[in-house]
Amino acid sequence: MLVDGPDRHGPSDAARALQRRAHRAIPGGAHTYAKGDDQFPLNAPPLLVRGEGARVWDSDGNEYVEYGGGLRAIVLGHGHPRVVDAVQRAIAEGTNFARPSVLEVEAAEDLLAFLDRPDWMVKFTKNGSDANSSAIRLARAATGRDLVAICRDQPFFSVEDWFIGTTPMDAGIPSAVRDLTVGFPYDDLDALRDLLADRTVAAVVMEAAKYDDPSPGWFEGVRRLCDDTGTVFVLDEMITGVRWPGRTAMGHYGIHPDLATYGKALGNGFSVSAVTGRRELMELGGLDHDRPRVFLASYTHGAESTGLAACRAVTAVGMETDIGAGIAARGEALRARLNEVSRAHGVEEHFFAWGPGQVLVFVTRDADGEPSQVLRALAMQELIAGGVLGTSLVMSLAHGDAEHALTVAAWDRAAAVYARALEDGPDGLLHGHPTNQVWRRYN
Incomplete structure (x- = not known):
């Protein structure tokens, strides 16, 4: 059962303390720039603790539908049994x-x-x-x-x-x-x-x-x-x-x-x-x-054996079924549903799902049709509050009807707020900083 998303004003004090620990020990607080705090709105979970299928849990116990897992590495879902079994056997036999x-x-x-x-x-x-x-x-x-x-x-x-x-x-x-x-x-x-x-x-x-x-x-x-x-x-x-x-x-x-x-x-x-x-x-x-x-x-x-064992498991699944075609079909179906919601809110030219189903993303544009990091942060803020986490909509074979339904509901929430921001501006709607580009010369 999906629990409520975190409060839109931010994670708990305990989660913030973990975040400060991360920044003391790790430059930028993350080992991958695309996972850094500057890529997410203020209410994003600072640290995750586990994943299963298409879901992840943060240090406060909140559950999310996750997109773009492992920077697009997760294609079968977290903890896929065939991958886990293959890796466990390899570990037991020496790495x-x-x-x-x-x-x-x-x-x-x-x-x-x-x-x-x-x-x-x-x-x-x-x-x-x-x-x-x-x-x-x-x-x-x-x-x-x-x-x-x-x-x-x-x-x-x-x-x-x-x-x-x-x-x-x-x-x-x-x-x-x-x-x-x-x-x-x-x-x-x-x-x-x-x-x-x-x-x-x-x-x-x-x-x-x-x-x-x-x-x-x-x-x-x-x-x-x-x-x-x-x-x-x-x-x-x-x-x-x-x-x-x-x-x-x-x-x-x-x-x-x-x-x-x-x-x-x-x-x-x-x-x-x-x-x-x-x-x-x-x-x-x-x-x-x-x-x-x-x-x-x-x-x-x-x-080292764990990676090779995982590779054998993934390619074995891929020889049996077209993984990419399965993900593409799921993505195309979700894109249609999300864009229908955007049309209902009158923001279909500003906030929409785009791209082939296997690498689906979302686009955020301002009232003039220009890309907007402020509105991107606002959309992500509302998606996170609705239980959906990710800088994209890139999915795995583990994303099914339940995950899509929750994503559509969160998108509906985000599109409603987005419409208000286009009409009146984002002031008072975005709590915290905008997102930013990874590739920039200065912070």
């Missing part, structure tokens, strides 16, 4: 060894079968940043070039300097490193052609899609340009892998990259990621070649 384990081989074979790339190879890591940086190192070694071209319309590729140096948060990164990464716009073959013309780019790095599909021929064009210029095509599937209908973006869109990276949903919240790709490239990080050796990926915990 890290002096030599490779059989589990490493089994997980690698399972992932390649899931990707429908039996002739490829895979190297496991613990987070997506490592996988993408390993792909960049391979591409530079294979081509003898230094520059990396990233799709500048996509928000994140790595915590490493080669990417963070392109963001407003580039403090501490040498200009010489920043100069080695260049950008290109999504779905613009002419711009990419111009960028690759002088054959100085080692790799083109991009996601398949964020929300909208590209123009017909985009992926084929990227593949052709990379072939023509000897550039390595790296497909970042951190979000699309497992979560997209057809198992992956490669399968959904028919993309043929040289290297592809995976993480997030691959372990349903457990730490596991992978760089995968064509054998002739991946083998540069192995022992069967006579070229200069590439330090591809070598981590103390790269083959």
Whole structure:
């Protein structure tokens, strides 16, 4: 039974005390910027204590329907039995060894079968940043070039300097490193052609899609340009892998990259990621070649068993059912219901659910149609008060009719307040600070 949401003016004194402890011990109070206090309104629960399915509980005992769990990593739901059973068995048999384990081989074979790339190879890591940086190192070694071209319309590729140096948060990164990464716009073959013309780019790095599909021929064009210029095509599937209908973006869109990276949903919240790709490239990080050796990926915990066991469980479920298609159908149904509520309140052009069902988000615009962090905070405030927590509407297979009904009720509450804010302004309605962008130079 869902209990009442927290008081709209804020969590308990005990929860605030926990929050202060977090800020004393952790820069920013969280180990991930997207989970920071600046991303949520004042009444958001400072700390969570557990999750089950599509629900989470905070330190005050309040229960919420959660969206965007694990930064889009949770695709089966918290505590999914098959994942938990696989991980528990792996823990009992030892988590890290002096030599490779059989589990490493089994997980690698399972992932390649899931990707429908039996002739490829895979190297496991613990987070997506490592996988993408390993792909960049391979591409530079294979081509003898230094520059990396990233799709500048996509928000994140790595915590490493080669990417963070392109963001407003580039403090501490040498200009010489920043100069080695260049950008290109999504779905613009002419711009990419111009960028690759002088054959100085080692790799083109991009996601398949964020929300909208590209123009017909985009992926084929990227593949052709990379072939023509000897550039390595790296497909970042951190979000699309497992979560997209057809198992992956490669399968959904028919993309043929040289290297592809995976993480997030691959372990349903457990730490596991992978760089995968064509054998002739991946083998540069192995022992069967006579070229200069590439330090591809070598981590103390790269083959730690809990992540690999979780990966095997997720890919097993994904071989039996199209996880992404199931989530997409749920998301599309919820989008229709929420936008019907917004229309009923006359705010359908300002507060609405948007995007494909598998990565559903909500949009907050002011009376002039401009994006508004103040109104975003107000909407989130009211959703939280109604028992719905999240910076998006990205869901898992655990989100069912009951969760959707509660979300619709909370959305109705938020839309009513939103209409008042558009009419009279948010003063007196928003209790606390607006939300903010992660990518900003100053606090």
